[in-house]
Amino acid sequence: MSELIRDVRAALADRGEPISKLGYFCAPFRPASGPLADHVIKTYRAGRDPELLEQLARRHEQYVNCLIQAGVRVPQTRFLLLNEAGFMRPVIVQKALEESTLLRPMLLRADPDQVIVLLDRAAQSIADFWQAVAQRPERIGYHPSIRNFAMDGDDPVFFDTFPPLIGYSREDMGRLLLRFSESGLVRGLGRVLPERIRSIQDEWYSPAGTIVGLIGSAVRLRPDDGEAILTWGRGFAESRLKSATREVVLAELGRAPRLPAVWMATRRVLGLEGRPNV
Numbered sequence: 001m002s003e004l005i006r007d008v009r010a011a012l013a014d015r016g017e018p019i020s021k022l023g024y025f026c027a028p029f030r031p032a033s034g035p036l037a038d039h040v041i042k043t044y045r046a047g048r049d050p051e052l053l054e055q056l057a058r059r060h061e062q063y064v065n066c067l068i069q070a071g072v073r074v075p076q077t078r079f080l081l082l083n084e085a086g087f088m089r090p091v092i093v094q095k096a097l098e099e100s101t102l103l104r105p106m107l108l109r110a111d112p113d114q115v116i117v118l119l120d121r122a123a124q125s126i127a128d129f130w131q132a133v134a135q136r137p138e139r140i141g142y143h144p145s146i147r148n149f150a151m152d153g154d155d156p157v158f159f160d161t162f163p164p165l166i167g168y169s170r171e172d173m174g175r176l177l178l179r180f181s182e183s184g185l186v187r188g189l190g191r192v193l194p195e196r197i198r199s200i201q202d203e204w205y206s207p208a209g210t211i212v213g214l215i216g217s218a219v220r221l222r223p224d225d226g227e228a229i230l231t232w233g234r235g236f237a238e239s240r241l242k243s244a245t246r247e248v249v250l251a252e253l254g255r256a257p258r259l260p261a262v263w264m265a266t267r268r269v270l271g272l273e274g275r276p277n278v
Helices: 002-013 050-069 103-109 112-133 170-179 184-192 194-205 207-221 223-240 243-252 261-270
Strands: 039-043 077-084 087-095 149-152 155-158
Touching: 002 039, 002 077, 002 087, 050 077, 050 087, 050 112, 103 112, 103 149, 103 207, 112 149, 112 155, 112 207, 112 223, 170 184, 170 194, 184 194, 194 207, 207 223, 207 243, 223 243
Parallel strands: none
Antiparallel strands: 039 087, 077 087, 149 155
């Protein structure tokens, strides 16, 4: 761990442009050189709240283990707390994935038939995850958006492990969403309208919500293929989802799913950059 901390400090001192500016919590970057050049580094808001941060570190380890035990493929991922003059900064160091394997650009390049194949693999992995954790006692969530998947051969790879969606109540997760947001405006909004921020997480804890979220994003990404994607989505729900989840998904797929209003408003407040799916 001491060697990893030294390498992270060196990478932070010479960080380049972030590889993405779309994150709610951070802008990940990949070092241009050095021992971590084949890794992505994600840094989060530092603080002087050691109990919360040490719990976060434990929960992150538990969550990665939970994902792996549930059959989710996760790149090698390390979590550390970096001491910065008394402030502790959470840092995730993760094995980088080749850009050509990221699901979003793959969907943009694919022909219509291949789009359905890719979505089917991702959706099945989401359904398998929920089946695998169904009997666990903790409150467990999952954020399998198109942007959080890659494809290694025929198998999806999931790489979004922050915040660790395990063991936190809805209220506690709402506080984490505020604590680690990089936007002072969002943190201020959360103090005035805490329910608006808390509700961001609701889709992550809903089996049906995660499936519908994937399908809705795909329709917005490939609008010309939207009807074919919805037809596949209804068939997937009919044939491969459990009854309670199936009925919710089918009800939501009567028309193209839209982004939740609270998330659209939050994106505007954050000024998130990059090409949206529409």
